[in-house]
Amino acid sequence: MTHTLAFGMVGSGRIAQSYAQAFEDCEAAKLVAVADIRPEAARAMAEGFGCQSYASHEAMFEGTQLDAVVICTPPATHVDLCTYFLQREIHVLCEKPLSIDLDSARRIASTAEEVGVCLTMASKFRYVEDVRRAKSIVMSGILGDIILFENAFTSRVDMTSRWNSDPQISGGGVLIDNGTHSVDLMRYFLGPLAEVNVVEGKRSQGLAVEETVRIFVRSISGIMGSIDLSWSINKELDSYINIYGSHGTISVGWMESKYRQSSSRDWVIFGKGYNKLQAFASQIDNFSKAIRGEAMLLITAEDALASVEVIETAYAALRQNHWTAVGCAFADIQMPDRPSSPLIGQAV
Numbered sequence: 001m002t003h004t005l006a007f008g009m010v011g012s013g014r015i016a017q018s019y020a021q022a023f024e025d026c027e028a029a030k031l032v033a034v035a036d037i038r039p040e041a042a043r044a045m046a047e048g049f050g051c052q053s054y055a056s057h058e059a060m061f062e063g064t065q066l067d068a069v070v071i072c073t074p075p076a077t078h079v080d081l082c083t084y085f086l087q088r089e090i091h092v093l094c095e096k097p098l099s100i101d102l103d104s105a106r107r108i109a110s111t112a113e114e115v116g117v118c119l120t121m122a123s124k125f126r127y128v129e130d131v132r133r134a135k136s137i138v139m140s141g142i143l144g145d146i147i148l149f150e151n152a153f154t155s156r157v158d159m160t161s162r163w164n165s166d167p168q169i170s171g172g173g174v175l176i177d178n179g180t181h182s183v184d185l186m187r188y189f190l191g192p193l194a195e196v197n198v199v200e201g202k203r204s205q206g207l208a209v210e211e212t213v214r215i216f217v218r219s220i221s222g223i224m225g226s227i228d229l230s231w232s233i234n235k236e237l238d239s240y241i242n243i244y245g246s247h248g249t250i251s252v253g254w255m256e257s258k259y260r261q262s263s264s265r266d267w268v269i270f271g272k273g274y275n276k277l278q279a280f281a282s283q284i285d286n287f288s289k290a291i292r293g294e295a296m297l298l299i300t301a302e303d304a305l306a307s308v309e310v311i312e313t314a315y316a317a318l319r320q321n322h323w324t325a326v327g328c329a330f331a332d333i334q335m336p337d338r339p340s341s342p343l344i345g346q347a348v
């Protein structure tokens, strides 16, 4: 019988709650410990989910036999926490963004490569069933040549007293926070991105960082895309991805997903919408199978680095106010022999 992987979690804040629930639906993995610098928060989570609690990640490593960890702390802490566990041969699933800049993200990826353990960046939308089905439909060719990709993640969130608007901790504003999801999704559907441009909207919360942005992207394969991100407005859209091809349109929605070929009057519904718990459980399942050598990671270390690089390029574009080319984030790192996006070009 295969042994259930023992997971620790660092951070017991907002997103950690979703992981703790998702672990309850996983056969391959079990949450055995949680660490937080707020020991009372770690204790409360441990009591609720039947695991050990610790006041630091070091104490958790010393006190528990772990196979893997999930890093659920603010972005500026990721580099130290990831490298600590990777150097001790513990597999790491790190919440997005992998880090707040490319140099530190490279340090994380090269440590994983040197030690030979699995590293992935959490980006939950890739694990949503409708997203994976949409990819399969796009790849089948029934929508013709893909010409335009649109994504929007907008909702009003008061960020005045959260770390998300402190650039020392978050690395920036809504562009790095929600934008990391967007860039990962865009790369999943379109492959590598060639160039970006960014326009910023008004700051209605008076934050020190951008609250609303529109990002323009062109992929290497010549597809154009746009992304709307905001903490200050809600576009009240039913869908978060719309892809337009020469023979049809596909829409991935919060409550349902559908496509229409231009030869038909009818929309075909292919999915029931966004299910957060399913996405988190599927993310843990893919990571666990990759650790056991039973599956490819859906989001590889190269994908994670590429996301950080596109976000860094987007900030450069915003500062300079012009289209900016995306470079090659991992040119000087020897990565294992793996395709950068295993599912690009394949039906899923």
Ligand SMILES: NC(=O)c1ccc[n+]([C@@H]2O[C@H](COP(=O)([O-])OP(=O)(O)OC[C@H]3O[C@@H](n4cnc5c(N)ncnc54)[C@H](O)[C@@H]3O)[C@@H](O)[C@H]2O)c1
Binding pocket: 010, 011, 012, 013, 014, 015, 016, 035, 036, 037, 038, 041, 056, 057, 071, 072, 073, 074, 075, 077, 095, 096, 097, 122, 123, 124, 163, 177
């Ligand atoms: N996938 C998603 O949809 C999603 C949503 C929200 C947040 N996130 C990401 O998850 C991460 C955490 O965000 P959050 O909203 O849960 O933050 P949060 O502030 O709610 O929780 C973070 C927790 O980490 C703890 N912490 C901070 N530094 C620590 C350290 N060195 N060691 C141990 N614990 C430490 C804090 O005390 C806090 O309890 C971020 O990277 C964020 O971008 C992802």
